Amino acid sequence: MASPAPLLDIRGLTKRFGDYVAVDGIDLALAAGEFFCLLGPSGCGKSTLLRMIAGFEPPSAGTIHLAGSDITALPPHRRPVNMMFQSYALFPHMSVAANIGYGLKGLNRVEAGARTLAMLRLVRLEGFGDRRPDTLSGGQRQRVALARALAREPNLLLLDEPLGALDRGLREETQGELRAIQRRLGTSFVVVTHDPEEAMMLADRIGVMERGRLVQVGPPAELYRRPVSRYVAGLLGDVNLIPGRAGPEAGEGVREVVTAHGRVRASSGASLAEGAEVVVAVRPESLVLGGEGLPATVDDAVFLGDRVRRSLTLPDGTVLRASAAPAGGLGAGGATSVRFDPADAVILPA
Ligand SMILES: Nc1ncnc2c1ncn2[C@@H]1O[C@H](COP(=O)(O)OP(=O)(O)O)[C@@H](O)[C@H]1O
Ligand SMILES: [Mg+2]
Known part of the structure; x- marks a missing residue:
């Protein structure tokens, strides 16, 4: 039986900055509904790979297909992909609801209102719509940013170190929540992290990066039990x-x-x-x-x-x-x- 066509299909994706190769010939296929984590130390090329998928960074070589269409040359806003950045970048002068509704320009007011409410419910912030971001806790702001990123119903959500700013206790709680939200929506997530426990906790599959290359891809248990190199073995624990x-x-x-x-x-x-x-x-x-x-x-x-x-x-x-x-x-x-x-x-x- 043939496996279904992947949602995201990356071939030979490469990014050079001058002579420096930040991302080096990556091949990766992601299934619809998959929770994928990119794991690797600082500087290995995780954010650059994510930015190419989102369309913020033109690749030096390679192709990106989404749901069968070649999106390699499409600008960010024309891709059914959304990205949540490390700094949540909420608009401080707008209410929580206005932050979430921002970007729903294509919808009429009733539709946009309904979608915003659904998103508030999804991240368990019903009743917080009129608040300003600076009156919320770090964890709540993180959830507003997630709601905003999901409001346009992307096929694929890219999250660059989404929990990096949270302290340990809140981080673990939010990991569980992120996973639950992803399960409920069935949207494919690609989360960048340098924390192996976080990757194992969240991901269906983990891709380990080393100096711009994807050196091993597999379910957490497989990477932990059957690493292909000392590098992967040491990274996972x-x-x-x-x-x-x-x-x-x-x-x-x-x-x-x-x-x-x-x-x-x-x-x-x-x-x-x-x-x-x-x-x-x-x-x-x-x-x-x-x-x-x-x-x-x-x-x-x-x-x-x-x-x-x-x-x-x-x-x-x-x-x-x-x-x-x-x-x-x-x-x-x-x-x-x-x-x-x-x-x-x-x-x-x-
Ligand atoms: N715009 C840029 N110009 C030059 N070098 C860059 C640029 N962006 C990233 N790099 C370099 O590419 C490498 C990978 O960066 P990055 O993708 O941000 O790594 P990570 O997210 O894994 O920490 C780093 O060495 C970084 O300095
Ligand atoms: Mg980064």
């Missing part, structure tokens, strides 16, 4: 890297790695020649202490309520972090061993 050399295949998708302290088994990520320098990437919660494994010393153990966090070293000095549910004593300062299920560890190029 805490990870242990055990150095070694690629050994022979050891069953379906599994091969041996020869470490300084013995052989281990892990899932083979990329195809690597035998003898190649590699690292075995294992998350702290996947390390198991005791039993037949690599020799290790527990240097420190900290009780954190729902889990115990241990710091360990291998005889060659490799430092590991393990995280496990509390059980029995903390076991700091002792000799032990570490092992892991090959399915919970992935072999990556060193």
